[in-house]
Amino acid sequence: MxxxxxxxxxxxxxxxxxxxxxxxxxxxxxxxxxxxxxxxxxxxxxxxxxxxxxxxxxxxxxxxxxxxxxxxxxxxxxxxxxxxxxxxxxxxxxxxxxxxxxxxxxxxxxxxxxxxxxxxxxxxxxxxxxxxxxxxxxxxxxxxxxxxxxxxxxxxxxxxxGHYRDWYGKYPQSGAVPGRFGYTGLIRRYKGVEALAAAFLDTAGLEPGLSLLIGGSPSSDGLTEGLRELGGRDGRMVLDLRFLPDADFVTAISSSELVVFPYVFMHNSGGVLAALSLGRPALVPDNEVNRQLAAEVGPGWIHFFTGAPTAEVLLEALRAVRAAGLPEAPDLSARxxxxxxxxxxxxxxxxxxxxxxxxxx
The missing domain is CATH 3.40.50.2000 (Glycogen Phosphorylase B;)
Known part of the structure; x- marks a missing residue:
């Protein structure tokens, strides 16, 4: 190079x-x-x-x-x-x-x-x-x-x-719902959203008060049907499978205690920056690009998984977020x-x- x-x-x-x-x-x-x-x-x-x-x-x-x-x-x-x-x-x-x-x-x-x-x-x-x-x-x-x-x-x-603070700053934020995992954005096969839903199903009985919100428009009928089938198995899962206007996007992200990006492959992600811009920590694939971002924005804001997300990965990341003692906002000054x-x-x-x-x- x-x-x-x-x-x-x-x-x-x-x-x-x-x-x-x-x-x-x-x-x-x-x-x-x-x-x-x-x-x-x-x-x-x-x-x-x-x-x-x-x-x-x-x-x-x-x-x-x-x-x-x-x-x-x-x-x-x-x-x-x-x-x-x-x-x-x-x-x-x-x-x-x-x-x-x-x-x-x-x-x-x-x-x-x-x-x-x-x-x-x-x-x-x-x-x-x-x-x-x-x-x-x-x-x-x-x-x-x-x-x-x-x-x-x-x-x-x-x-x-660049960050999204000005873009989303004109919309009211929701308080984080304790125990809520969230994914919001376009839903495509490589983003692994079905794997996230399946992993969340496995958290049943492990810890009380958990929920999962999935918001965004699937790219195919097959993805829509698969997510609806998974969501129908567990009342703790909320699906909003449509393109979310900005105000609804802000509500969905800000209501999450931890925003999860279960991508099979991630290189650049505006979604992660959107979550950080709204003051919410993110769980992302462990790679060098995301490690650089974690070092940039400060400790506690970025958490990692390898392979596919599992129930144990989700719970461990949530506990790490709660233990991190996050400052009011991540450092996005370079953006x-x-x-x-x-x-x-x-x-x-x-x-x-x-x-x-x-x-x-």
Whole structure:
């Protein structure tokens, strides 16, 4: 893995030696936000718009192909080449090729945030070929932690995922229900929520006053049916299987004494940061990324399991939380959005400079 380079701002020299930053127009790869848009994307755009020398555009194919911008910042490129139907995929893929051609002709750099390790499962050969072409055109990658592997020939910058304190702070919090474990967020197979429900069933009779709240929208009918079957076995389990609006999300997280993330694999998780932002400790898979986060936020806030969660793991973590004597809030000072915005601005300028520092077109 190559040595990481920090994002360093580059400003053209002005008359008399002063540094002047020309404004940059940044096209983000997500459209105008909707209620279901990932809050990370919305908070990032808000923070960038607060920078005096940045202008942020939301994505549309018309803007991407005909608009004027200096940098194209992409988060999940697979969204641009996939679709629910063959006609939709075909149109997107044709537009994607036109966009790559436009970016190459205008020498507009692509900046990509690596939210995940590798591409998602289920992509076909054409989609993978298109994404390989995209990777070759990428001028700079942004990682959310120092352990994300990066392409060996592409410059990179690590910019920490910002916190959610401001985002969720406008909603009233619930007091933690003693003995309540919680999982809230999108429910996908790799997140292990069924394994959490099964482990919780095994706590029956081991300790009084326990409960489990699972909130979020399952990604398949099979997951929904499996969770409802497990929940029907134990009245201590509460299921709210729908997309939770922010106010309900805050209530669900803040009512939990311990928020559990029973993932089979975890690398970056906005959900963990959301729980911490709401002042709730988290139980997560034991890996180096999560160990770094635990050292950052302070003792007692992050607890670990290996393999799959079990009844014993849940009870042991709950006892550890109660024994920790947590301060009022974890330390999230490194994740202020003004820091993230400044680091993104510097990364954008590096990308522009790498292709000659051309003006918006």
């Amino acid at each position: 190559p040595e990481r380079s920090a994002a360093v701002d580059a400003h053209p020299a002005a008359e008399g030696g002063a540094a002047v930053a020309a404004a940059l127009r940044i096209l983000q790869s997500f459209p105008t936000p909707r209620p279901t848009t990932n809050p990370y994307l919305v908070m990032l755009a808000q923070a960038l718009r607060a920078e005096p020398d940045l202008e942020v555009l939301n994505f549309s194919w018309k803007t991407a192909l005909l608009g004027r911008y200096d940098v194209f910042h992409v988060h999940w490129p697979e969204i641009m080449v996939t679709g629910g139907t063959l006609p939709k995929r075909t149109v997107r893929q044709a537009l994607f090729l036109l966009l790559l051609a436009r970016l190459r002709l205008t020498r507009t750099p692509i900046v990509r945030t690596l939210h995940n390790i590798g591409l998602p499962d289920g992509l076909n050969r054409v989609e993978r070929v298109l994404l390989k072409l995209f990777e070759r055109r990428t001028a700079l990658v942004i990682t959310l932690n120092t352990l994300t592997p990066v392409p060996p020939t592409v410059p990179s910058a690590t910019i920490l995922h 202020n959005w003004d820091h993230a915005a400044a680091d993104h601005r510097a990364a954008y300028r590096r990308a522009v400079d790498s292709l000659g520092g051309r003006p918006a077109r």
